[in-house]
Amino acid sequence: MLPCHLMSHCTALGVVFPLAGWHWSWCACPAKEVTTRESGLRGVAFRKLPYPLKRLRLSAPMAAHSGRPHAMATGSGSSTSHFLVWDGRWPHSLRSRRLRGTARVTRSMGDLEIVQNVPLKRYCTWNIGGPAQALAVVKSAEDMSKAFRWAAVEDRPVFILGNGSNVLFDNRGFEGLVILNRIAHCEHLGDGFFSVGAGYPINKLSAQLSRSGWGGLEFAIGIPGTVGGAVYMNAGAHGQDTGGIVSSVRYFDGDGRLHTVDGACLQFGYRYSIFQQMERPVAIASITLSLMRCNRARQRATEYWRRRVLSQPAAARTAGCVFRNPGGGSISAGALIDQVGLKGRTFGGAAVSRRHANFFLNKCSCSSDDMLRLIDVVKREVLMHSGVKLFEEVVVVPAKS
Numbered sequence: 205m206l207p208c209h210l211m212s213h214c215t216a217l218g219v220v221f222p223l224a225g226w227h228w229s230w231c232a233c234p235a236k237e238v239t240t241r242e243s244g245l246r247g248v249a250f251r252k253l254p255y256p257l258k259r260l261r262l263s264a265p266m267a268a269h270s271g272r273p274h275a276m277a278t279g280s281g282s283s284t285s286h287f288l289v290w291d292g293r294w295p296h297s298l299r300s301r302r303l304r305g306t307a308r309v310t311r312s313m314g315d316l317e318i319v320q321n322v323p324l325k326r327y328c329t330w331n332i333g334g335p336a337q338a339l340a341v342v343k344s345a346e347d348m349s350k351a352f353r354w355a356a357v358e359d360r361p362v363f364i365l366g367n368g369s370n371v372l373f374d375n376r377g378f379e380g381l382v383i384l385n386r387i388a389h390c391e392h393l394g395d396g397f398f399s400v401g402a403g404y405p406i407n408k409l410s411a412q413l414s415r416s417g418w419g420g421l422e423f424a425i426g427i428p429g430t431v432g433g434a435v436y437m438n439a440g441a442h443g444q445d446t447g448g449i450v451s452s453v454r455y456f457d458g459d460g461r462l463h464t465v466d467g468a469c470l471q472f473g474y475r476y477s478i479f480q481q482m483e484r485p486v487a488i489a490s491i492t493l494s495l496m497r498c499n500r501a502r503q504r505a506t507e508y509w510r511r512r513v514l515s516q517p518a519a520a521r522t523a524g525c526v527f528r529n530p531g532g533g534s535i536s537a538g539a540l541i542d543q544v545g546l547k548g549r550t551f552g553g554a555a556v557s558r559r560h561a562n563f564f565l566n567k568c569s570c571s572s573d574d575m576l577r578l579i580d581v582v583k584r585e586v587l588m589h590s591g592v593k594l595f596e597e598v599v600v601v602p603a604k605s
């Protein structure tokens with residue numbers, strides 16, 4: 205029997221979760237740690253549950269388990285204790301970028317866990333991609349250094365991932381170590397200089413700074429990437445880009461050594477930074493931004509946000525613009541695709557957006573092959589009709605590097 209104070213929340217869960225693939229068991233039982241099902245891997249979503257338990261505790265993560273993982277939370281109410289059992293499937297809307305699913309901890313280096321066999325589709329906005337052989341979530345420069353060391357010792361290639369909003373992973377996954385950058389500090393150094401961790405969301409930073417009257421980063425409102433990804437890609441919009449406000453960058457080279465370089469040396473161009481040319485992958489750890497006081501910053505950010513919402517399929521599974529705008533950004537790739545009549549064209553589960561022709565959607569169970577075939581078709585038809593060769597802006601990550 206469920207106590208009354210839990211009924212309303214149970215009803216809410218009952219409506220939402222079955223649709224999304226959740227199956228919950230609610231049981232009243234004596235107050236004690238629940239051990240009836242093995243392996244509570246990570247149950248972070250439970251922390252946000254609104255029900256009025258006095259104490260909510262997650263069962264300890266267990267490294268080795270067989271079969272489908274079950275996350276579990278225990279908590280005690282006033283007279284009884286209740287537990288929830290999650291069947292291991294995550295609804296799309298709740299897929300935060302956390303380690304879970306079939307992942308197994310293979311090794312830990314201090315606080316840093318290296319996890320095996322992690323589905324990459326959970327870590328990119330396109331929601332496409334097979335498993336990474338290994339994945340590490342780094343939250344500090346020390347973690348980053350450890351991750352590089354691990355990859356060197358194990359002789360594995362490395363891929364640095366931000367928010368995965370501009371990447372296409374292969375359905376066969378990635379044979380190497382994916383380093384998920386979550387270094388996320390933000391500090392005002394004075395005089396408009398800000399030190400920001402490369403894992404900090406650039407959209408959030410833009411909103412915070414423009415709200416506080418700092419101008420220069422308003423263009424980034426609505427860009428769903430990290431600060432590191434924005435520097436690497438030199439992300440931009442509304443005639444401005446990230447390179448224009450970067451004062452310096454701290455990054456790890458392919459051997460895991462830390463360097464600091466002046467923004468002026470990074471050769472920023474249209475969706476280009478010198479990091480894209482480096483032979484071995486580098487990891488941007490933090491940057492220093494230089495901004496100016498501006499009393500119209502907030503208003504400008506609001507206007508940019510409005511324009512974005514009106515012109516882009518923001519709620520769909522996309523990776524932003526698939527192609528770079530030709531002529532160094534002066535010709536709209538979206539307009540070229542539109543002129544050829546390709547809006548709405550599909551291949552398998554991939555489709556050209558009807559709202560913005562340079563955005564391609566993962567409509568339903570889209571594979572990397574579907575997306576690559578659609579990209580190919582569009583490139584061919586645009587070349588045939590307008591004589592312009594399109595180049596991808598999205599980073600295609602092969603399974604083997």
Ligand SMILES: Cc1cc2nc3c(=O)[nH]c(=O)nc-3n(C[C@H](O)[C@H](O)[C@H](O)COP(=O)(O)OP(=O)(O)OC[C@H]3O[C@@H](n4cnc5c(N)ncnc54)[C@H](O)[C@@H]3O)c2cc1C
Nearest residue numbers: 366367368369370429430432433434439440487488523524
């Ligand atoms: C709805 C939508 C709207 C978008 N709008 C825009 C827009 O207006 N303008 C624009 O320019 N882009 C836009 N994008 C694309 C994307 O958000 C940006 O390119 C963003 O900067 C990518 O950041 P990320 O952290 O997601 O990088 P990821 O996609 O994770 O990675 C992209 C590349 O950057 C590298 N990288 C990421 N982090 C680091 C790091 N710390 N160190 C070294 N290399 C790193 C990766 O290795 C990869 O090669 C949009 C995307 C979406 C889905």
